Amino acid sequence: MSTRIGLALAFVAAIAVNWAYTQEHDAASSLPPLSLRAPLRSARLLLGSRAWLRGFGAESAGWIVYVASLRLAPLALVQAVSASGIAVLALVTAKGHPRRLARREQLAVVVALVGLLLLSLSLVDTQPSDRLPNPLAAIAWLGGCGVAALALSGVHRIIVPGSALGLAAGVLFAGGDISSKLVVHVGWWSLAVVPLVVCYALGTSVLQGAFQRGDALTTAGMATLATNAVPIVAGFVLFGEALPSGASGVMQIAAFATLVVSGALLGRPGVDRADRGARSRYASETSTGTPPTSVWRTTQ
16 A cells, blocks of 8 residues: 555656656746856856746655655656656646647657556556665666766767757766665665765756757656666666566566656657757857857856
8 A cells, every 4th residue: 555655646746847847948948058167157047037946846846755755665666657757748848738749749648658557557466565775786876877977968969969968867867866765764875865965966957958958848858768767777676676476567567668668759869849949059059159058068
């Protein structure tokens, strides 16, 4: 029963966080270029926007609910439910009218809902469980998230900028989510609050830069893909979660796969309208000599 309550909380958190992404995107995209090299200036710009503060407040509230869900349910299951929030994001960006979405985006919404249904069915008559991880393995996972995010941020000028930075932000959020699961075990694991704060702070900063390069659906879609895929794998490898036997296990694997595919469909670079617009904007900025609007740009 506690697992089901935890997953219900995860779904509520997913709705809040994905709605918040749309608000933050609209606010950040209207601001002057943000830069990690000028953190105080960037922070003043963001904190001076009521619209961005409203979105960040909703995201923070969603995160609190998310942490409560981690206390009650295994990490992989919580992240799978969180992944369904991408469907909410798509519908919000379409102003509640699915017909406004491209066919691929409509397919992503349907796939996410199918994945959520499969996950629900896989929990019937099962009792999920997890265990404390090996400390060195946990450190390795968190370090890997940092290295991967750094690498992705370094290639954001080569591939579609909004998508690359969205993916980098998602990897950082994944590190924060793994840290959150460690923190709820209290004791010495409370030290994980340090990487938790660092990962979420950097992830939020990078995501705002991604929002300035692409639309909410593309950038947040890539962020959501990494945010959920990495912790799902960590749930099994790091926290020792086990699949249920028989048909329930098959349905759970299918649920994980479809939910990750849903995020990939929405965030796939180089295909949708938003990415074409981001590339066009980027080409225009560089051809005119105007420094591209990036979180990594040096602000004079």
